[in-house]
Amino acid sequence: MKRLAIFGASGHGRVVADIAECCGWEVFFFDDAEPMDGATLGLPYCGTFETLLERKGDFGGAFVGIGNNDIRMTKCKALLDAGYFLPSLLHPSATVSRYAQIAEGAVIMPGAVVNAGARIGFACIVNTAASVDHDCVLDAGVHISPGAHLAGQVFVGTCSWIGIGAIVRQRISIGSHAMIAAGAVVVKDVQDAATVIGVPATQVR
Numbered sequence: 001m002k003r004l005a006i007f008g009a010s011g012h013g014r015v016v017a018d019i020a021e022c023c024g025w026e027v028f029f030f031d032d033a034e035p036m037d038g039a040t041l042g043l044p045y046c047g048t049f050e051t052l053l054e055r056k057g058d059f060g061g062a063f064v065g066i067g068n069n070d071i072r073m074t075k076c077k078a079l080l081d082a083g084y085f086l087p088s089l090l091h092p093s094a095t096v097s098r099y100a101q102i103a104e105g106a107v108i109m110p111g112a113v114v115n116a117g118a119r120i121g122f123a124c125i126v127n128t129a130a131s132v133d134h135d136c137v138l139d140a141g142v143h144i145s146p147g148a149h150l151a152g153q154v155f156v157g158t159c160s161w162i163g164i165g166a167i168v169r170q171r172i173s174i175g176s177h178a179m180i181a182a183g184a185v186v187v188k189d190v191q192d193a194a195t196v197i198g199v200p201a202t203q204v205r
């Protein structure tokens with residue numbers, strides 16, 4: 001069986017590990033803080049990020065199971081620089097069009113839908129039961145939270161976070177490092193680094 005090193009043994013890391021196993025990987029955890037008993041689902045904990053960088057020969061690939069977009073991007077880039085292969089992980093219950101593109105280091109979680117022509121960037125998360133419709137483009141490091149829905153041709157800039165249950169109307173452009181609040185309905189373009197809240201969503205900072 002192929003051996004996958006996962007950096008991050010938090011809740012998100014554990015969900016990623018479960019998906020990796022469904023994809024046929026044998027999972028080994030790394031984290032800078034030694035996980036508490038039971039926090040790795042009984043799977044092996046093998047050391048810190050530094051140790052992971054030194055052990056490339058032991059694994060068929062590596063993945064970053066960290067929810068924070070900036071940290072995930074930084075760690076993914078460091079793993080690539082160290083020569084690691086970063087797979088994309090698609091849960092078997094996700095529906096992903098064969099006309100969609102999923103970049104390395106991205107995870108598509110249970111029940112999610114990615115439709116034709118969509119492009120999911122490096123190190124993105126499409127979380128549980130979220131949908132990304134036709135021709136959407138997610139730049140690197142984006143997180144689409146559980147149950148959020150993007151209509152067709154939406155663009156999301158690097159490291160932006162679409163909150164749980166949010167809805168984004170078709171052809172909207174969202175800048176980089178933006179925060180779309182849980183439950184927001186986005187009907188206008190969103191600037192870089194803006195936080196928008198509510199129905200319809202308005203900028204609060």
Ligand SMILES: CC(C)(COP(=O)(O)OP(=O)(O)OC[C@H]1O[C@@H](n2cnc3c(N)ncnc32)[C@H](O)[C@@H]1OP(=O)(O)O)[C@@H](O)C(=O)NCCC(=O)NCCS
Pocket residue numbers: 127145146162163164179180181182183184195197198
């Ligand atoms: C928008 C968000 C980032 C704001 O977080 P915050 O800066 O910590 O804000 P606070 O919780 O202190 O709330 C500030 C105010 O905004 C309101 N508010 C917060 N989130 C809101 C939301 N999603 N919709 C409407 N109002 C919201 C609060 O009620 C509060 O109002 P008040 O000042 O009248 O009491 C956060 O609430 C959010 O939606 N995060 C997304 C969480 C998510 O999707 N998690 C998924 C993990 S996979």
